[in-house]
Structure formats: structure tokens, C-alpha cells
Amino acid sequence: MERDKFFKFLFYLYLFLSLSFLILKIDPLINNVRIFVSYLFDPSFSVGTINKFKDINYKIRSLLETEMNNIKLQEENRTLKARLMDFERLEKENLELKEILDVKKRVGYQGKFSKVISTNPRKPYSFIYIDKGKNDGIELYNPVVSYLNKEWVLIGRITEVYDDYSKVILITNSNFSFIADSGKSRGLLTGDFSNSLNYRYIDGEVKLGDEVFTSKASMTFPPFIKIGKIADVAFNPDPSLIYAKVSVFNIKDVDLVYVINFKPYKDTEQEI
């Protein structure tokens, strides 16, 4: 009687375990065990099978070594990926510089490339500082241009020169004004600490979209350097009161500049 009870208990226990295995679906875990065991024993019948038991130590060690090598390789892979990202950035930068160098050949002016090292955070369109100075051949009143949107545009001019750096007054500074030309007009550009200039005292016709260049009549800058485009025109019955807005560079895009080795005819004529 006792045996019968125990037998039934055992039967229900094994039934429960078997059904649990089936319901829980632990096959992925079992597969791992199968793979591990088959890797250790390689259970294929052959004369040399018995000898394969000798290799168990070696196989366990090689399994662990493989795992360690795998961890090392993953680490190396991460490092290489990080370096690759850096290379991609450098490649992009290199391409940009190559493009600038190609374009430099078309500038027609001698000069020096320089990096912007500082801007005025409160008035970003007033001054910038560049990393070239007297020791690099930079001179006072040299025009400064930058390569933006695949063309050279006027940025400003050197206003103070130090041994290793220089200060550049931007054309958008309200204390700066100079003569400029559009296709059919000539006028005076003045800054207002934004990315647009006021085009005043216009002689001739202006219309939206006209490109504005440095003028032949200006002694401040060499002629035909692009400044910007007419973005707005304020008409007035009195022609002397017509003025336009010229959209120019965005200071955020100005990173690399080119200081043209150009000396104005008379330094002192343009007061800043």
C-alpha cells in the first residue's frame, strides 16, 4: 500500500517535471549544453574516439581562451571603430582644405590662411581674433576673406596686429563702412552687428537678389570680392533715401579665413 502511494507520488512528480520541461521550453538552454558536450566529446564512433577523451582538458582551455580572445577582439573592434570615426572626420576636413587650396589658386591674391581663435560672445558680428600675427607676415588693414558656400566672401580687415595673433574688425561692425558695387549701383555699406549690412546712398538701381562686391572706387579692399546679396530694398520717393539690406556671412560658419596680402593705397584715409 505504502509502495503504491510512493509509486503514484513518483509518477506525478515525474509527470509534473516532464510537462514543466515541455511548457517552459528550455530547449535553447539544452541546445547550449548539447553543443558544449558534443564539443568536448565529439561523439562520433571511430577507432580513435576513445583517444578524444584525452583532449577534454585542452578543449576546455581552448574554449576559455576563445572567449577571452573574443572579449579582447571586441575591445579592439570598439577602439578601431572609434579611430575610424576620427579618420572619417579628418578625411572630411582634409577634403575641405584641399578644396580651399584649389580655390586659393583662383583668388589671385597672395595671403595667409588662419584659424579663428576667438569671437565676441556678446557681439559676435563685431570682432574676431585669428591665430596669425606679425611673425606670420600679417599687416595692419589687410583684408580678410573666408570660403563659404563654395565662394570667397569678404569678412573684414585687420585692425590690430600682435606678434602671434591679430584682431579683425568685421564688415558687420557698425563702426565700419566702405564703398561697394552691385550690378547697376554703387553705395556705402555700413554694419549693424548682424548678418546684414545697410546699403545706403545708392547711386543707380538695386533689386532683390543682386550680388554686391567690393568696389573699384574703394581703397579699403581690392575690387570684385563678393560681399553678399541684396535681401531687402526700402523704396522712397526721394532717391537719396532709398536703402537696401545686404545679407552677408553667418559668423557661425566662419572658421578658417584667408588674410589677403593687400595694402590700401593710404592707410589713414579709412577711419575705423
Next chain:
Amino acid sequence: MIFIFFISMLFFHWFFSYGVNILSIGPDIIFIYVFWANYYFSPCLSLTFSFFCGIYADFYYTLPFGTHALAFSLMSFIINSVRKNIEIDSFLPRIVNFTISNYSIVFFLIFLNFIMTQSFGFDFRLMVQPILNIIFFELFNKLFLFVFKRRIDYVRI
């Protein structure tokens, strides 16, 4: 003793699964052992033996884990419930009994596998294998009766 019996099963299963091959069919040593154990060992022992043989078979075969354990446990329970009324000492009843049990197990495994995986893994070799099993069962029966001579008198009912 049962442990040695189990180890011998592992050995013969390993040996015959890869060594003996007729039409790429080998004898199902696990089933032969389970069937024999259920007639000649005490009920609790044979049930436990069947369950662990099932676990081993689940590790060995690719059916969902637990299928063989369930099948062998059920088979053990059924055999232990009816074995008082079945005689397997004579050749013919033994063969008939073994064949019916083997085919029942095969169909049960196919059915359970179909329920669990929705794949109908039928193979004609499964139909032929019980016939091969009979031959091997007879050989193992002789061997076991020789080894377990003393115990037979004790456990046989």
C-alpha cells in the same frame, strides 16, 4: 546496481548509435533498456530509471525537451499497472508486447512533437526501427537475464 545498468545503457547507446547501421537505422537502445527495466525492476525503481532515461534521450535527440521523459514515464506507469497480467517470459507474448509498446511510443512522440512544434517529422525509418529493436531486445534480454539472474527471482511477480 541500477546506476551501473544506466551507465551500461549509455555505453551501448553510444556504441550502437554510431557503430551499427542498417539502412542508416540503429537500434533504440534506450527504449530496449526502459522496456526491460519496467518488467524486471521494482515499480518505483523502474519509473525513476525510465524518467532519467527519458531525460538522457531528450538531451540526445532533437525533439522538444521533456518529450521522451514524459513518454517513458507514462510508459513505465502503464507497464507497471498492467504487468501483473502480462507475461513476457515466453517468446511470442514478449515480441508482441514489445512491438506494440515500441510503436505506441513512436506514435506518441510524433504526436507530441507535432503538438509542440507544429512540424510533422514522420520518417519511414521510425516504422522499421521497432523490427530491428526486437532483434536487439532479444539479445539484450539474454544478456540481462544472465547478469540479473539472482534478482529476477526476487523482483518477478
